[in-house]
Amino acid sequence: MRRSIATVSLSGTLEEKLHAAAAAGFDGVEIFENDLVASPLPPREIRALADDLGLGIDLYQPFRDFEGVDDDLLEANLRRAEAKFALMLELGVDTLLVCSTTAQAASGDDARAAAHLHRLAETAAPYGVRIAYEALAWGRHVNDYQHSWRIVADADHPSLGVCLDSFHILSRRSDPAGIGDIPGEKIFYLQLADAPYMAMDLLQWSRHYRCFPGQGGFDLTAFTRHVLAAGYTGPLSLEVFNDVFRAADPHRTAADALRSLSVLEDALSREHQPGVTAGPQRPAVTLTRLPEPAHPAGYAFVEVAARPSTATWVRTVLAGLGFAHTRDHRSKPVELWAHGHTRILLSSTDPRLGHTWSDDTAVTALGVEVADPDRAAQRAEHLLAPALPRRRDPAETRLNAVAAPDGTALFFCPAPTDREETWLADFTAAPVHTPTHGGATPLTGIDHVGLFQPFDHFDEAALFYRSVLGLAPAESLELAAPDGLVRSRALTGPGGGPRIALSVSVLGRGAQADAAGGAQHIALACDDIFAAAQALREGGLAPLTIPDNYYADLAARTDLPPALRERMRADGVLYDRAGSGEFFHFYTPLLDSRLFFEVVQRTGGYDGYGAANTPVRMAAHRAEHTQ
Ligand SMILES: O=C(O)c1ccc(O)c(O)c1
Numbered sequence: 001m002r003r004s005i006a007t008v009s010l011s012g013t014l015e016e017k018l019h020a021a022a023a024a025g026f027d028g029v030e031i032f033e034n035d036l037v038a039s040p041l042p043p044r045e046i047r048a049l050a051d052d053l054g055l056g057i058d059l060y061q062p063f064r065d066f067e068g069v070d071d072d073l074l075e076a077n078l079r080r081a082e083a084k085f086a087l088m089l090e091l092g093v094d095t096l097l098v099c100s101t102t103a104q105a106a107s108g109d110d111a112r113a114a115a116h117l118h119r120l121a122e123t124a125a126p127y128g129v130r131i132a133y134e135a136l137a138w139g140r141h142v143n144d145y146q147h148s149w150r151i152v153a154d155a156d157h158p159s160l161g162v163c164l165d166s167f168h169i170l171s172r173r174s175d176p177a178g179i180g181d182i183p184g185e186k187i188f189y190l191q192l193a194d195a196p197y198m199a200m201d202l203l204q205w206s207r208h209y210r211c212f213p214g215q216g217g218f219d220l221t222a223f224t225r226h227v228l229a230a231g232y233t234g235p236l237s238l239e240v241f242n243d244v245f246r247a248a249d250p251h252r253t254a255a256d257a258l259r260s261l262s263v264l265e266d267a268l269s270r271e272h273q274p275g276v277t278a279g280p281q282r283p284a285v286t287l288t289r290l291p292e293p294a295h296p297a298g299y300a301f302v303e304v305a306a307r308p309s310t311a312t313w314v315r316t317v318l319a320g321l322g323f324a325h326t327r328d329h330r331s332k333p334v335e336l337w338a339h340g341h342t343r344i345l346l347s348s349t350d351p352r353l354g355h356t357w358s359d360d361t362a363v364t365a366l367g368v369e370v371a372d373p374d375r376a377a378q379r380a381e382h383l384l385a386p387a388l389p390r391r392r393d394p395a396e397t398r399l400n401a402v403a404a405p406d407g408t409a410l411f412f413c414p415a416p417t418d419r420e421e422t423w424l425a426d427f428t429a430a431p432v433h434t435p436t437h438g439g440a441t442p443l444t445g446i447d448h449v450g451l452f453q454p455f456d457h458f459d460e461a462a463l464f465y466r467s468v469l470g471l472a473p474a475e476s477l478e479l480a481a482p483d484g485l486v487r488s489r490a491l492t493g494p495g496g497g498p499r500i501a502l503s504v505s506v507l508g509r510g511a512q513a514d515a516a517g518g519a520q521h522i523a524l525a526c527d528d529i530f531a532a533a534q535a536l537r538e539g540g541l542a543p544l545t546i547p548d549n550y551y552a553d554l555a556a557r558t559d560l561p562p563a564l565r566e567r568m569r570a571d572g573v574l575y576d577r578a579g580s581g582e583f584f585h586f587y588t589p590l591l592d593s594r595l596f597f598e599v600v601q602r603t604g605g606y607d608g609y610g611a612a613n614t615p616v617r618m619a620a621h622r623a624e625h626t627q
């Protein structure tokens, strides 16, 4: 399908917005009037620029407060509209969005609104312009799409149709099934926006918090399905008013935007597999399908980079938990630490080029095991993931790698063969086997990786990891950390697989954006939390101390036996419970303000992350930091 984006969704000048939309691969744009009015370019040059960039101008918008006025004002409004029609001829755009009036003075008489819109369409027709009438969720009299359609149907003019905007419809919780009653050719335009559910004024919600499909709480797949089933064949157009996007790099935003539409089209295309007769009516448009998601089985490895002082520390943690330094990379200063099939790579140099989030200690790469690494890389490429060039010896294994928005490298590793993982061939046996303190440590794998995100790119990163790896997002949580609010969202494969916990500072500043709370972490799974804590201690490092107040509260709100609680207190073990599932976990101190490890034990199908304990952890890390 044709893909468009409203200029209001991107930052910069109109020219910059057009360049960014074209670079990401959009077919067209909606020009938002403010962008045009503020532009020094004459309309013909804007058209020429769009042409040169291969962009169509699919919509001009918005035209406000037109209908339901008194007769004098109607004539003035028609003159105002004619000036826009002339402008649209110069721009080469044939559809004008007219949003339902918000004016106090407008009448709520539907017949009058229909008559006015008929006159507007009649005036537009000689210019070759069509009018798309949109019900704003906060429209004075018309705020529901079915109401706007009734008026358009009554007005009965071939140059008049409706514009459907998912935000206005879904924010009011209107049932999108009624879209099926609108003939497809009368849906002149479709605007898509998602948003997190919020209990707030509709206008404020719309103007500040819209996001791209898949980044909020609305079901845009179901919504779009209704519009396609009605027979709509026009563009899928993103109209996203968002405070962050208004200030972010428009090229990144445009790529994020296009990715969201690719994922949406892919999801819709999968509902129409050949041979499947049940289900929604086959749409009259071609939906682009992506290569299958990778559905990784788990982590092949996680790589951390650390400067020499911190690397010593990381080695202490790993050795304490029973890892052994078994191999070294053939051509790079990277150590492989293994505990059974659980592998951590420790890179002691500067991380790979292009890592922008941190040039110090950080989680720099995730290796995930996939059945078909080439296909996984193809899907990532369709989703505009930059492929990472790798400097390597010709003899080394070719691994597909892409860069995630936060700079983390994502490696697609083939599933292990009977003998061993092929990528391990790039490592030689290490000359020195570090003696392990905790050879019997009951670690069972990597439970999750926690990646703190730069403020501007949280939703982008969540959509990226979700769509590239086929992970499902859990609900978004807000945690009150000592230095400000932190938002967190976990992603997990539908049938298990790697878990990723993303978090971000809600205000994009405060100590947690770059210090204690902002650290990355690796959580290791085990089946005996106390044995793991003891092994770490014996290796020379005590788990992070958790305040006694936490355990007093735990005593008040749970029935955990006192002896167990005392053991937990001694080892800094925190607790959570959901249904019959339980979660025990402890943390290491912070390394370099940037990295820590966590060890977790899940029982009874517990599926969370102990989020309620995160502020306690952050305070403890902070306390240790400021000692
Ligand atoms: O917020 C607004 O005013 C506004 C304008 C035009 C639109 O298409 C819209 O959805 C909202």
Ligand SMILES: [Mg+2]
Residues within 6 Å of the ligand: 134, 165, 191, 239
């Ligand atoms: Mg709109």
